[in-house]
Amino acid sequence: MDRVPEVAVVGAGIVGLCTAYALAERGTTARVYESGVPGHGQSSGQSRIFRHAHDDARLVEFARQGRAVWDEWADRLGAELISQDGVVALGGPVPERLRILQDAGGIPVRTVDNAELHARMPLFADYHGPAMLEGDGGAIRTRVAIESLANALGDSVVTDEVISLHPTGHGTVEVLSAAGREEYATAVVCAGLGTARLARNVGLSLPVQPAAHVRLTFQVRGAPPERVACLQDSSGEFGEVGVYAAPYPGNSRYAVGLSQTVEVREDGSFADPSALVALNDRARAYVSHALPGLDPEPVEYLHCWVTSLPWSEDGMAVWEADRIFFAAGHNLFKQAPRLGRALASAAMGEELEENLWPAAALGQPR
Missing domain, CATH: 3.30.9.10 (D-Amino Acid Oxidase, subunit A, domain 2)
Incomplete structure (x- = not known):
């Protein structure tokens, strides 16, 4: 019988795929649940803008670090992920x-x-x-990014809808999907419109x-x-x-x-x-x-x-309850590789970065 992966990632949009890829970089297995075709929800379309310009200097720095991850992954995946035209x-x-x-x-x-x-x-x-x-800004090649990451993850991405998830009480997370019931060490939810609904199951009210x-x-x-x-x-x-x-x-x-x-x-x-x-x-x-x-x-x-999120059109944050992490925000495509690495680190037991906690209101002009 195949071993169950260590982390459940809910959602195969760009943030979920980047999180799973970042976990794989560190040798941690993940199962990525997606009810449809990867990258065809809020990550749809042929292009997005990668920009550093934001009203919050913390988000500028986050984007600067993120651009380096985009470039690193482009080299590794052998694909242009951001255009060179500014x-x-x-x-x-x-x-x-x-x-x-x-x-x-x-x-x-x-x-x-x-x-x-x-x-x-x-x-x-x-x-x-x-x-x-x-x-150093440019057009993100969204379809190339989605397809390259999904191909790299292979059969880690499964077509299945997560109906609910909850902590078991003995240090694991149980995921109930349309086609199964599995336990994981932790879970990361990047399900776009469905994130707030799943968070309510564990007592969190996200201001999405x-x-x-x-x-x-x-x-x-x-x-x-x-x-x-x-x-x-x-x-x-x-x-x-x-x-x-x-x-x-x-x-x-x-x-x-x-x-x-x-x-x-x-x-x-x-x-x-x-x-x-x-x-x-x-x-x-x-x-x-x-x-x-x-x-x-x-x-x-x-x-x-x-x-x-209510504090900025570029706002983003991560909520946590009993080893289940919920990522939410708008204009996240450009931030996804950097955010994915942060979520992967948190899923592996490291402290979530302070700026990603909701109280930090990342993206709010200061």
Whole structure:
């Protein structure tokens, strides 16, 4: 009979896969439960932005350390996981975020003028406001990352839904899934929208705020540019103050989303179903004004859930109860390898990093 792995990881999105991979680095076996296809929940899509810029200097440092893990794993997995074209940020927040990044040290960042902005973002309209470039930022190759990690983990990833889990009272954790019942030394829950529900089973009330989000993908007009940066536009110059965008591999398509989300009721229903449609329309309108290098008719739509914490849209935290760890937050893709290593360390009996405890409110401007 096969030996049961030491750690149960619930959820095969990017955080769960990174946690299991980090455990494997240290010689610890894990079983990763996923009810669907790995990486097709909140980790869906072809790209995300890797950026260091945050309003909390602690999160800047976390991202700086995380970039090193991304690079290490890219070498080991033999795949490009982050593009080399940088991230351009526009608008009023630029001076303060530039200061925070420069104070952190070791992060290539500088202001750019209109000419360099156009060279870095040839798809973009004319713009003369505050702008900065993060040289070590870029587009995360999300599908490559998910597939590379899932392939490396092999049959450790199982298609099964976790219904409940609980401490046994004798130092282990029991996991009840749709197809089984197993005991583990510990468990790490990275189940996105399902994390708060599973946490309630062990007496934890996570302040997760579920919402829905829209991201549209557009075709580049003509030949794809050789270089195109990711974009964060907080300027309001083109009708929106919270826009982010990232290229697909090959630069022939560009995904554009608004940071605004649509709130949902506790049962997951929409108080105003038309609000999600309105976000679609606003994203299309933004592209028609700000990105003349794109055909304004979307070629792909992505509607997905987000799970935010109340102190910041970039906030994240880890809760623990009797050797069961629950990770929650928003915009976690870029942080996943670094967070995965922290969760793996905690699962192996080390102290959870102080900044990851909920009381630290990581991501909150200070």
